[in-house]
Amino acid sequence: MPIALHEQRAVARIDGADAVHFLDNLLTARTPAPGAARYAALLTPQGKIIADMFVLGVEGGFRLDLPADRLADLLKRLTLYRLRAKVEIAALEGWRVGVAWGDAVPPAGATAFTDPRLPALGTRFLLAPDVAVALDADEAAWQAHRVALGVPEGGRDFTYADAFPHEADMDQLHGIDFDKGCYVGQEIVSRMQHRGTARTRIVPFAICGEPPAPGTPILAGGKTLGTVGSGVEGRLLALIRLDRLAEARESGLAIEADGATLVPERLEWASFAIPGAGSAA
Known part of the structure; x- marks a missing residue:
């Protein structure tokens, strides 16, 4: 307990x-x-x-x-x-x-x-x-x-003053009320919601062993997909471009960070699709 x-x-x-x-x-x-x-x-x-x-x-x-x-x-x-x-x-x-x-x-x-x-x-x-x-x-x-x-934390998985709420999955974690009145930054957040333009998200990956250090680039075919965030043995969270992840999976490219292979996992509580994800651990 x-x-x-x-x-x-x-x-x-x-x-x-x-x-x-x-x-x-x-x-x-x-x-x-x-x-x-x-x-x-x-x-x-x-x-x-x-x-x-x-x-x-x-x-x-x-x-x-x-x-x-x-x-x-x-x-x-x-x-x-x-x-x-x-x-x-x-x-x-x-x-x-x-x-x-x-x-x-x-x-x-x-x-x-x-x-x-x-x-x-x-x-x-x-x-x-x-x-x-x-x-x-x-x-x-x-x-x-x-x-x-699979829940992100500020300062570990996203950088303050640099990340949008959708990128930090706040829209999935009850952190945004899309029906309330005006608030600072609302126009941008509402636009991302209604246009579906949140291409970057924090998602989980399975990894064999200890995860690389936070900030380590995640690569596929020489292209950067995102960066490593917080992690524990066997799993990490990463701020990732979903469109680039989809391209890598469709092309059969290995997704790597500091030489370790990453496999995207599904988020049970999220409504957005994670390309190539299996069941969450």
Whole structure:
């Protein structure tokens, strides 16, 4: 029953009378009701991901679970957008983020919510500085669980300020609400959705043994298809051009990264086709 802490996550708060309206105008998903959570992102006007995050509704506002290295930039940008809105924006110093998966139960005193991307990922929880937790797993175990499910993570599988939400599979993981009102970058995201122009995606590959280092080029017939992201023994995630992958499979070309052969796998939770993919592990 594994419980682990995310060492590189941070917690922020958005409180105040205008908090709902404020975040609804900025993020890719609708703001949740108290006790519920959503996966969302703040985008550049060009539609690229500044930071992805979990937004948890609480009485009087929201709590944000996000990468620690994106915290300062996110708070700065939210403050610039605030204008006259009645909201308070601040980091919650000393707060920690954890996850319990399988049959594990979050510790007493934690603020918990089911991962809104995929229930199999488990239950995330926020811990105030004075809340103790007994751990029986480390973050490496959590990362292996995530990779096994084929779920991307920012900073490991895609680069912030460079990737579109569709490339990070956010449209498949409930991170974009295509029916909500305007938000920053919406026009680009909506165009990609309605025109079906998301040619680059993060997808899983089977590999024999340990995966190559993140950033290693993936090649077929001398042409670059994409780059290696996070991985564990036997499997990796990669940001890949689907059209080039299709061409390679149709031509019978081997797909390689640092001399190792890669075989595309199917994503059980995704609606888009992965050329040449078999059943997911």
